[in-house]
Amino acid sequence: MIGEKPSTACLLRLARATLAAAPGRRSLEERQEDIALIERIIAIAQRELSAGGGASEARRRISAFYDGEPPETAWRRLAGDIRAGLFDAPGARRAAVRRLLWAVTEEKLRISNPDFLAAGDLP
Amino acid sequence: MGVMPSPRSETGLGDAAALDRLARFLAASMGASSARIVEARRLTGGAVQENWLLRVTLRGGASDVEEIVLRTDAPTGLGIGLTRGAEFAVLRAVRAAGVAVPEPLLLCEDTGIIGRPFLIMRRCSGSAAPAAIVAGKAGGSQEALAARLGRELALIHGIRPPQSNLAGLGDVPSDPGRARLHQYRALLDADDDAHPVAEWGLRWLEHSRPEPVAPVLVHGDFRTGNFLVDAQGLSAILDWEFAAWGEPEEDIGWFCLRCWRFGAFAREAGGIASRAAFYAGYEQAGGRPVDARRVQFWEVMAALRWLVIALRQRDRFLRGGEASLDLALTGRRVAECDMEILRLTAAADRAA
Numbered sequence: 001m002i003g004e005k006p007s008t009a010c011l012l013r014l015a016r017a018t019l020a021a022a023p024g025r026r027s028l029e030e031r032q033e034d035i036a037l038i039e040r041i042i043a044i045a046q047r048e049l050s051a052g053g054g055a056s057e058a059r060r061r062i063s064a065f066y067d068g069e070p071p072e073t074a075w076r077r078l079a080g081d082i083r084a085g086l087f088d089a090p091g092a093r094r095a096a097v098r099r100l101l102w103a104v105t106e107e108k109l110r111i112s113n114p115d116f117l118a119a120g121d122l123p
Numbered sequence: 124m125g126v127m128p129s130p131r132s133e134t135g136l137g138d139a140a141a142l143d144r145l146a147r148f149l150a151a152s153m154g155a156s157s158a159r160i161v162e163a164r165r166l167t168g169g170a171v172q173e174n175w176l177l178r179v180t181l182r183g184g185a186s187d188v189e190e191i192v193l194r195t196d197a198p199t200g201l202g203i204g205l206t207r208g209a210e211f212a213v214l215r216a217v218r219a220a221g222v223a224v225p226e227p228l229l230l231c232e233d234t235g236i237i238g239r240p241f242l243i244m245r246r247c248s249g250s251a252a253p254a255a256i257v258a259g260k261a262g263g264s265q266e267a268l269a270a271r272l273g274r275e276l277a278l279i280h281g282i283r284p285p286q287s288n289l290a291g292l293g294d295v296p297s298d299p300g301r302a303r304l305h306q307y308r309a310l311l312d313a314d315d316d317a318h319p320v321a322e323w324g325l326r327w328l329e330h331s332r333p334e335p336v337a338p339v340l341v342h343g344d345f346r347t348g349n350f351l352v353d354a355q356g357l358s359a360i361l362d363w364e365f366a367a368w369g370e371p372e373e374d375i376g377w378f379c380l381r382c383w384r385f386g387a388f389a390r391e392a393g394g395i396a397s398r399a400a401f402y403a404g405y406e407q408a409g410g411r412p413v414d415a416r417r418v419q420f421w422e423v424m425a426a427l428r429w430l431v432i433a434l435r436q437r438d439r440f441l442r443g444g445e446a447s448l449d450l451a452l453t454g455r456r457v458a459e460c461d462m463e464i465l466r467l468t469a470a471a472d473r474a475a
Contacts, residue, residue: 004454004455004457004458005316005437005441005454006437006440006441006451006454006455010451011451011452011455014440014446014448014451015448017446018446018448027164027165029167030165030167033167033449034448037448037449037452038448040452041448041452044455075317075319076317078317078319079317079318079319079322080317082319082322082323082326083322083325083326085326088326088330090472097323098323098465098469101319101320101323101461101465102465104320104461105320105458105461105462105465106462108458108461109458109459109462112455112456112458113455113456113458113459115386116381116388116459116462117462119381119388119389120381120388120462120466121466122465122466122469123466123469123470123473
């Protein structure tokens with residue numbers, strides 16, 4: 001699967017269930033930790049909404065790399081081809097795959113952790 | 124996703140009968156006529172293990188212990204790592220070697236007390252909160268803390284096999300790098316999804332593997348968040364469940380991995396200080412001279428390892444029914460590992 005797991009919708013459901021649950025034996029410290037994590041989930045959801053709700057450009061590029069194969073099967077095929085050593089040799093093909101993988105990763109981090117993304121680039 | 128797990132339930136220590144059995148166990152083990160658990164509070168952190176702070180009043184015994192920490196397995200674990208018995212043996216060995224660790228007091232492998240084996244340690248002062256540590260709110264300078272951590276790591280790595288008291292660590296691998304690759308490959312193959320970046324990293328590691336060196340005791344999770352710092356500086360190194368025989372650079376690469384810098388990305392030694400300060404402390408305390416190329420290999424391995432662990436943590440939420448916000452969000456950290464695998468291998472390829 002190219003997309004992120006758990007999905008943002010799933011994270012939001014968990015956040016809601018956590019807020020709705022009785023505090024029980026959870027300490028104040030644990031509840032504060034919960035709130036911080038829920039804030040992170042809300043921020044992820046906001047960024048995903050702002051980005052249009054999908055990882056379309058990365059999916060398009062992966063599909064294009066394998067001449068229009070559906071993105072999910074192309075993603076699996078790419079994993080198999082890397083494992084088989086098809087891109088081991090230095091050169092344009094290896095560089096193209098590296099850029100493709102970077103583009104997918106960049107797209108995910110733009111939603112999940114933009115600070116981490118901003119702190120580094122592909123050399 | 125199909126089923127939504129219910130929010131996290133508390134463990135065996137939330138049960139009054141279990142607390143009563145535990146109090147009786149503590150009294151008997153510590154030579155007291157009776158013990159009363161005044162407070163049992165689960166400490167935050169610890170996705171793989173649970174840590175409980177216990178305030179205990181002992182009557183009629185020689186011990187003055189009042190605050191202890193009970194450490195036991197989380198309800199659904201990663202399926203990797205040491206038993207509590209093996210971890211207890213490691214704690215005793217590293218403490219004898221002079222490493223700053225909590226004093227191990229008791230081991231209980233009888234599941235009839237709280238439902239799972241556990242160990243008891245003396246409580247140490249300080250906080251392990253990464254945000255405060257990378258912000259420099261702990262005692263002493265950040266460079267001094269990094270150097271001290273380097274020295275502690277050198278003491279750990281000074282323990283070499285064979286050690287009859289550490290049989291719980293298993294066989295000593297002749298080539299720890301190769302053993303790790305096999306382990307992570309198997310864990311990755313057990314995941315239903317395709318992971319091209321992890322495959323990219325595995326392929327690079329297979330082709331870049333340095334000659335193995337003599338194994339040493341490695342902590343296995345030596346990073347910011349797994350040690351306590353108080354006003355005086357480092358007070359204890361925690362969380363020994365992943366200790367193993369391995370190569371020293373495995374711990375160094377893990378400590379320096381960007382995923383463990385908690386936002387202080389420019390300070391490459393755990394978000395605390397420069398690598399130079401950490402390496403200097405390590406070498407001054409007798410650690411092998413740090414070889415940058417070996418560290419580079421083990422740092423890529425660290426990114427791959429964290430990726431594999433993050434997938435398993437995520438599955439504890441998605442499939443294991445553990446409704447933990449922390450576990451669920453760990454699934455979203457896989458992309459950080461992807462980024463580090465791509466970045467580090469690109470830098471290495473460019474330098475080659």
